[in-house]
Amino acid sequence: MVPGFRVRIIPVMGSIPAIFGLVMSSYVVTQLAGLQVETEPIINLDIDHYRVLHQRLIEHEESLYGTAEEVQVDVEEVMYIAKELWHGRSARQQSAKDVGRGMWRSVNELMLVRWDQTKPASVSNLVLLKFNEADEHESRTLDDIKEKEPDFFNRVASVLKRAEMDFGL
Incomplete structure (x- = not known):
């Protein structure tokens, strides 16, 4: 005081x-x-948005790995990841720039991808990125990101650690 x-x-x-x-x-x-x-x-998307994110993840996994067997999340867990972990925006976007209609539009440009490509698509290994960011992310290694973007790497690692703790992993 x-x-x-x-x-x-x-x-x-x-x-x-x-x-x-x-x-x-x-x-x-x-x-x-x-x-x-x-x-x-406050992120209040309807369940259809989360279903779309889940379906995009499955389709992306099938196109990239030939199967979606390693997708270990359902729609409710996608809701947790998108809403609680990433606040409805790209992991690369640190603060809320789009609110209202801008946020709704930006959600339609997002997808979930594996943070570490060697591990399954689980609650503690998925990041929300824009389509072009996802392509760039998948063309790089985690070591490269850690070396060239240590702040981003540490921020994502911290968020994913929270998911591990929340789910007791």
């Missing part, structure tokens, strides 16, 4: 005013503290 300022909590009735009050008080406190807060967009 910043010295000289007093924060007063006023009880409110009902959940919407309470949520609004909580958001506003959080905003005021972060502004007083000089903190910059970047909010995450």
